[in-house]
Amino acid sequence: MKKEQIRHLLNLSIEEKRAFLDSFDSIMSDCDGVVWNFTGPIPDVDKALQLLKHKGKKLAFISNNGMRTMEEYKRNFNNLGITVNENNIVHPALTTVKYLKSVNMRDAVYCIGTEIFKDYLRNAGFTVLDGPTQGFPDERVANSVRVYTSYFAETDSPKVGAVVMDLDVNISLAHLMKAKCYLERNRNCVLIAGATDTIVPLDTSMDVIGPGYxxxxxxxxxxxxxxxxxxxxxxxxxxxxxQFNVTNPERTLFIGDMLPQDMGFGTRCGFQKILVLSGGTTKGMMFSHDKPNELPDYYANSFADFIQLYKDVAEKH
Ligand SMILES: [Mg+2]
Incomplete structure (x- = not known):
């Protein structure tokens, strides 16, 4: 898709709108910046979700946010009239658990992430190491070579089989040093990344550094x-x-607000893609983006544009 050709969903002709609505059976959607922002739900997205469900579209949510408990996800979606569970929601903490189970991980997991992320691992039965904590009551390694040497040379007990990195605002050089030691001490230790966002939008006017760097x-x-x-x-x-038994990926529509994460992911899966401007990306950013595989097929102001889309098609019947 050349960026000059990317059209707003509501600017399609009636025939194109109809063909588009018939072109997918499933929707996979991002959450933050698409369904809600950090300030609350995005207006009318609940109505759009319910309408799509009513039209027989299957809904699933693929988020990069493993910092929300499953109860919070369920409650947030419940408030929008949508039921979610571990079968139709995907985020890095859940996929990390699935992956570690699939390789039958018995060794400990060193995790740089939030307590909520670590709880997903603990609740699944994994031994989670974090820190630096041992001997450092305020979680800081004293700035002395003697202390570093003993801390980083510490023999592994238990053995660490995976280093997992997600978003942790308290990440320090000590965490990275420790993670590198674990990876070097055990050549079979796997390095897992959750969210790789380099920039995380907090709202439309402010973004912060993410774990990607x-x-x-x-x-x-x-x-x-x-x-x-x-x-x-x-x-x-x-x-x-x-997980979703996708055999015709082009019959799935991916909706997101971020170019590398969402549109890049959609391309990788072979899905159709829509960028919504309700989160971290502006129209200007989309039209000046230089990676074709991270561009959408169409764009929309928000998920709520589906309501108008169905109206336009119904009126011309
Ligand atoms: Mg998002």
Whole structure:
């Protein structure tokens, strides 16, 4: 798709709108910036979701946010009149659990992430290490070579079989040093990345640094490549295609607000893609983006444009 050809959904002709609505059976959607923002639900998205469900479209949600408990996800969607459970919601903490189970991980997991993310791993029965904590009551390693040496040279007990990195605002050089030690001490230790976003939009006027740059540092320093279990990871794409039994990917529509994560992921899966302007990307950013595989097929102001789309088609019947 050339960026000059990307059209607004509501600017399609009636025939094109109808053909478009008939062209997919399933919708997979991002959550933050699409269904809700950090300030609350995006107006009328609940009506759009219910309408699509009523029209027989299957709904699933693929988020890069593993910092919300399953109860919170269920409650948020419940408030929008939509039921979610572990079968139709995907995020990096859940996919990390699935992956670790699939390889029958018995060794400990060193996790740089939030307590909620770590709880998903703990609740699934994995031994989670974090820190630096041992001997450092305020979680800081004293700035002394003698202390570093004993902390980083510490023999593994228990053995660490996976290093998992997601978003943790308290990440420090000590975390990265520790992670690198685990990866080097055990050549079979797998490096897993959850969200790889380099920039995380908090609202339409403010964004912050995400974990992506730190994963890059760890990859470079350790010489290892992360298995990416968040969007736009290849490993996640394989998981999603299998979990949802996708045989005709072009009959799935992916909706998101981020170009690399959402549109890049949609392309990787072979889905149709819509970028919504209700989150982290403006129209200007989309039209100046230079990676064709991270561009949508169409764009819309928000998910709520589906309501108008169905109205337009119905009126001309
Ligand atoms: Mg988003």
């Amino acid at each position: 730190f994963i890059d540092v760890l990859e470079r320093a350790s010489g290892r490549k992360a298995l990416v279990l968040g969007k736009p990871g290849l490993a996640l794409a394989n998981f999603v295609l299998e």
